[in-house]
Amino acid sequence: MKQVEVTLNVNGKDTTLTIPPRMTLVDCLRDELRLTGTHVGCEHGICGACSVFLDDEPIRSCLMFAVQAAGHRITTVEGLLNEDGSLSDLQDSFWECHAMQCGYCTPGMLVASESLLAENPDPSEDDIREAISGNLCRCTGYQQIVEAVQMTAKRRREGAANG
C-alpha cells in the first residue's frame, strides 16, 4: 500500500505522519493521532458528527483526505478546551443545559455552534437552528442544544460588556 508523508497542524501542534494517501481526515485524527473526540456517523457528509475546523471553517472530516489538510490549521473538540484544560464557555453551557444524551453528536455540535458564535455573537433561535441543521442528533430533539448556544452567547455578551 502506497504511503505518503504529511505534516498536519492539529490543535496548534504540528505532527508528521506516514499514511496512505486515501486515508480520510477523520480516520487520521482518530486512528493516527488518537484524537477520538471527533466521531464517525455516516461517512457520507450528512450527519455532521465528524465536524472539525479547517482554519476557521467547520468541515466534514469524513469527506476530506488527510493529505488535503496539510498547510491548514485543524481544530477538534479537544482543541476547544481552554488552554488550562478547563471547559470553554460553550462546553460548559452544553453541560449546564444538558445539551446531549449519548454524547455522540456533541463534538460536531460544538464545532457548528462555535462557528456560528464566531460570526454572530447575538444569534436568534432561528439562526441557531440554521447553524446546527447540518448536524443530526437522535437524542435531544435539539432544544437543549439551542438553549446551550443561547446561554453561551449571553455569557459572552455579558463578559464583553463587563470586560
Added chain:
Amino acid sequence: MVDAPANLPNYRYVSRKRRTKEDRRFVSGRGKFVADVEVPGMKHVAILPSPHARANIISIDTSAALALPGVHYVLTGDELGEATSSLFHGLDLPNVIWHPLAVGMTRYAGEWVAAVVADSRYIAEDAAELIEVEYESLPAAVDSEKMIDEDQPLVHPAHGTNVLFRKTWEWGPVADDFASMPNTVSYRARWGRSSTVPIETFGVVAKWDDVNEIMDVWASIQMPQYQDQIAAALRIPMNQVRVHNDVDVGGSYGVKRGIKHTVLVTYLTKKLGFPVRFIEDRLDNMSGGDAHGPDRIFDITMAFDDEGVIKSMKIRALDDVGAYPGRAPLQLGKPMTALCGPYRINSIEYEAISVTSNKTGQVPVRGFGQSPTNFAIETGLERVAKHLGLDRIEVRARNLVRKDEFPWKIPPGSIYDSGDFHAVLDGIIKTSNWDDLVARRDALRAKGRLAGVGIATCLEPGGGNNIFEFLFNPKLEITTFVESVLMKVEPTGAITAVMCTTTSGQGHETLVSTIAGEELERDPDTIRVLHGDSLEALPTRSPVASRMAIVLGTATSKAARDIKSKMITIAAHDLGVEKDQIEYADGEFTVRGNPASKLTWAEICHIAHKQFHRMPPGHELGLQAYAVQQVPGAGGLPDENNEVPLYPCFSFQAHVPLVEIDPDTGKVKVHDYFIGHDCGTAINPDIVRGMIIGGVAHGIGAALYEKFEYDADGQLLAGTFVDYLLPSAHEIPPVVDSEHCTPSPLTSLGQKGSGEGGYLGAPAAIASAVNDALAPFDIEINELPIRARDIEAALYEKTR
C-alpha cells in the same frame, strides 16, 4: 421552558436542577465509545453483502481476496454456521436458523455473505470487493399481507410458511360488549418500517485470551442476555465471556442488538488468535445491520355508545419482522401491557400475526411495539369523534381512567399504578391555549394554507416484566426482569456504586448518584458510579423497557437504606444506645435529645473498616450493600384467562401540535408542540425533559419522514441519510413540556419510566394534526410516515 410540578416533595437532590455526571466527558471529547477502544494488535473486519433479496449461493471464491497483502482471513457462512450455534429467537422456531453470515441462501439484499479480516478497514474493504460469489437469484417475498393466504416464496423453506406466529386472545366479554353498543367504527392504520437509527452505528471489539480462557468484549450494546447469547452461540461457558459495560453507547433507543456482529467477531478472534474489531459503516448498518423497526398493519374495530364511550375493541396486528426474527415478534406482545391505552375499555380481542419476509431483520425499537399500537388506538379515538361529530378532546376525556380509579386493571391483566390523566390533559389544553391554536389554524386556512391542530393521549408503560413473552412462547417461562446495584462506602467516607449494564444516553450515573445522595444525604457529585463488567456484575436485564429509574433506582434506594441502617447500628453500639435512639441528618448520627452525643459519617466509616474493637459483635466489617430488584408486582404466570400483570408503572402524556402544510408540495411544517407529561417523580428534570423532547423528535421522524422503503424485488431504497431522512433542527419545533407528578406507589421515590417518552405519542399526535389539516378536503391518511409526496398525491387526487 418547563413548568415544574407544583406538588414537589422536599427533596434535596432528586427533582432538582443539577448537572449530570456524564456530560462533562462528552463535551470534553473524552467519552469512550466502542470505536475509541484500542486493543493492541487488533485487526479489522469488512463485510461483503448480498446484492440479492433472495438467492442460492452456488459458490464463493476467496482466493483473490486472500492474496491481497494485509489480508489475514476470509470467513464464509459454511464455516461459521458449522462452528457456532444458531442465534436466539424469541419464538420457538427450531427450523428458522440464523447465523451471522448467510449459509447456502441469502434472505435479503444486504445480508452478510462473507467477512474479511485485514490490517486496516481500508484493506478489508478492498479485499471484500475481490471475493467472487456466484448466486442463483430467486423471487423474493416482500408483501406482508400476501404471506398468510397466498403462495409466496419461502424465506425459510424448512419452516414451511412465512407465518412465524399467529394467535388470538380475548379478554373480557367482547361479543356481548359489541352487541350492546349502538356504534362501531372499523379502520386500518399502518406503521411504516422505520427505526431509531442512532448516529453511532453498531460496533464491537473482541479479544480471546487462550491462556486465561476469557473472551473480552467491548460493544455499543443495549440488550438483555447479551453475554448469555454470545456464550451459547460460541458454545463456551458464560464465565468465559466478559462484556465491558463501561463503553459509552452512542445512542440506541432499543436497537443496539448486535448479537450477530458479536458472534462473528468473537468467533474470528478465537479462531485467529488476535483481537478483532468490526464497526459498521452506515450502509452496513441500514441495509445489513438487522436494526429495522416494526412494520405493522392494524385492522381495528371499536364499539361505543352515543356519548363516544368505547366499550370494546378488536385488533388485528400484522407485523413484518424481516428475514431473521430474533426478539422482534415479541414486540407484538409488549403492547398488551397497555393495549387499551389510557382508556376504560372493558374487553379486547387481539390477534397478533408475525410474518417473515426478504427484508433486513427487525429489532426492538423504543417502546417495544407500543408506539405503533398507541398510534393505532389514537386513530380510533379520532374516528369515534368524527363518527359522532364530537370534540376530539371530549371523547378522550370521557374514556380516560379517572384518578380515583387507580389501581386500575385492564382486560389483559396489567394494573395501572397511578395517574391523573384528566389533570394532565386539562393542563396541556390550558398551557397550549388550545382555542388560540385553533384560531391560528383558522387564520392560516383563511390565507389559503392547510393547517391542523392535533391531539393524542397515551401511556408509557415502564419497568419491564416481560411475561408476555410466555404468551408467545411457553418455553420462555421467565418471571423476573431484575436489576441490581452494589454500593460501598470507603474507609474515608467516599461512596462508590456499581451498576451492572451499559448506558446509551439515559444518564444512569446521574440516576444512581442522585438517588444514593438523596437517601444518604451526601452530595451526589462526590459519589462515583461504575459500570461493572459482566463477570463482576450482579444480575441485570439491561436498560430497556423504560425501566432503569424504576428498578435500578429502587435498587439504589434499597442499597443506600441498608448502608444507612448499618451505620446507625454502629453508631448506636458505639454511643451505647438503642438503634431507634439514633437520628441521622447531614452526615451526623446523633442520640435523640442529646446533641452532644454523636458520631460523624467519617468516624463511622473509620470504625467499620479499621476498628474491630468498636464494632457491634457479629456485625459485618466494611460498609457495603447490594440490592437485586425484582420488577414491582411481577413474578407470576398468566392465569387461565391469559391475564397477567405486565409492566408495573404507567407514565402518561398528552400531546398537542400545530402543523401547517404547503398546499403545492405537501410539505408539513410543525409550528408548535406542547406536551403534558407525568412520569411520577423525575429524578433529574433535565434528563426527563431531554428524553421527552428527544422522543417527540423521534416520533416526528417516524410520522413524517422515515421509512426503509423496499421495491417489489426486495431491494432497499433507503440505505443512506440522503434517502432515509432524519429530522434536523429545522424539522423539530420548540417543544413546551409541562410536567405533572403523580408518584408511583410501587417505587422507592415515586419514580416511573420516561425513556420511551415522547416517541410513544408524537406519531399519533402528528397524524392527528395532519388529518385535521386535510379534513376540509375530506382526506384522511392513516399510514405512517405521511410524507410530503403522499399528501401532495392525495391533494392532487381530490382537486384535479
